[in-house]
Amino acid sequence: MGSAIKVDGLSKTFRKHRALNNVSLTVDRGEMVALIGASGSGKSTLIRLISGLERGDKTGAASQAGNSGRIQVLGSPVQDGGQLNRSIRNLRARIGVIFQQFNLVNRLSLLTNVVLGVLGRIPAWRGTLGLFTREEKMLAMEALRRVGMDQYAGQRASTLSGGQQQRAAIARALMQGAEVLLADEPIASLDPESARRVMENMARINREDGITIVVSLHQVAYAMRYCPRTVALRAGEVVYDGPSEALTPSFLRELYGADSEELVMDETLSGAIHGVEAPQQMPIAATA
Numbered sequence: 001m002g003s004a005i006k007v008d009g010l011s012k013t014f015r016k017h018r019a020l021n022n023v024s025l026t027v028d029r030g031e032m033v034a035l036i037g038a039s040g041s042g043k044s045t046l047i048r049l050i051s052g053l054e055r056g057d058k059t060g061a062a063s064q065a066g067n068s069g070r071i072q073v074l075g076s077p078v079q080d081g082g083q084l085n086r087s088i089r090n091l092r093a094r095i096g097v098i099f100q101q102f103n104l105v106n107r108l109s110l111l112t113n114v115v116l117g118v119l120g121r122i123p124a125w126r127g128t129l130g131l132f133t134r135e136e137k138m139l140a141m142e143a144l145r146r147v148g149m150d151q152y153a154g155q156r157a158s159t160l161s162g163g164q165q166q167r168a169a170i171a172r173a174l175m176q177g178a179e180v181l182l183a184d185e186p187i188a189s190l191d192p193e194s195a196r197r198v199m200e201n202m203a204r205i206n207r208e209d210g211i212t213i214v215v216s217l218h219q220v221a222y223a224m225r226y227c228p229r230t231v232a233l234r235a236g237e238v239v240y241d242g243p244s245e246a247l248t249p250s251f252l253r254e255l256y257g258a259d260s261e262e263l264v265m266d267e268t269l270s271g272a273i274h275g276v277e278a279p280q281q282m283p284i285a286a287t288a
């Protein structure tokens with residue numbers, strides 16, 4: 001079936017600071033992988049490079065062996081040795097990206113924000129004029145329904161909470177028909193309950209639609225709960241790549257030393273993640 005993401009000997013240097021150092025990584029189609037690491041470990045940089053929003057370091061004959069800087073998504077090149085692929089636009093249409101915030105256009109309705117996901121697939125003039133078909137609007141509505149946000153379709157994005165906005169951003173990725181979703185700290189500014197709902201929606205589209213997901217997270221408990229596999233970065237290098245369940249507090253201390261505290265959540269928060277869903281209906285005995 002081929003890999004969804006393949007990163008090969010990727011480095012990224014900002015002035016003299018090496019944010020990523022010879023990172024190699026393969027993600028298979030249909031996987032949901034967490035990217036963890038303390039602040040500044042290179043998570044955002046890696047996601048921006050995979051989505052083709054930024055270029056990696058140039059590589060040449062003089063570079064270290066193995067440092068090719070090649071990134072492929074869905075079998076097509078995103079960049080190679082610091083050069084973006086010319087047909088990156090076509091590929092970008094198949095990659096959904098969600099950031100920590102500012103994913104939506106505030107003054108537009110939720111439905112319009114979601115229908116905009118179709119832009120990569122329709123003629124530019126139609127998008128510019130905001131001429132979306134009835135069918136496209138219905139697809140957007142269906143995407144909103146899937147993330148439990150259809151009742152807010154007519155509301156301006158700015159009136160919604162952070163967690164609701166993130167769920168709408170997931171709906172837009174569905175509308176886009178994204179085959180790979182890259183989410184950069186999508187729950188970093190949310191309360192535990194909203195964070196849980198966002199993670200659950202991502203896990204569901206991964207499971208039901210087979211969308212490959214790479215999600216960077218600050219707190220390991222979410223990785224353990226929702227992602228079978230975790231890639232851990234430290235100072236721009238992959239220090240662990242394997243089952244998330246291995247990430248016990250003591251193993252994290254081994255990997256990160258004192259920085260591990262940043263990644264381990266306190267008991268009250270982890271209780272909220274693992275907490276039982278509130279019942280949708282009152283038990284019959286209680287209403288009788």
Ligand SMILES: Nc1ncnc2c1ncn2[C@@H]1O[C@H](COP(=O)(O)OP(=O)(O)OP(=O)(O)O)[C@@H](O)[C@H]1O
Pocket residue numbers: 014015017018019037038039040041042043044045046
């Ligand atoms: N545009 C930039 N210019 C200069 N340095 C940068 C730039 N972007 C990132 N860096 C540096 O690269 C390193 C990795 O940053 P990155 O944002 O990828 O880390 P992160 O793991 O996502 O951290 P955080 O959780 O704080 O977002 C940091 O030291 C950061 O200061």
